């Protein structure tokens with residue numbers, strides 16, 4: 732199922748990005764996929780999908796700009 736119509740990003744692609752751990756920061760995952768870079772209506776659903784997948788595949792969900 733498509734989450735981001737503008738970029739043609741599916742729920743599965745988000746799940747795979749979380750599973751592959753391309754980043755520990757959810758914002759980076761969305762940015763890498765281009766989610767929300769056009770109309771932005773997909774961001775809420777994309778974050779929900781990302782958090783659901785993260786619950787199944789725990790990663791450290793911290794802001795990478797806060798390295799303290």
Ligand code: FES
Nearest residue numbers: 735736737770773
């Ligand atoms: S649907 Fe994702 S930016 Fe428009």
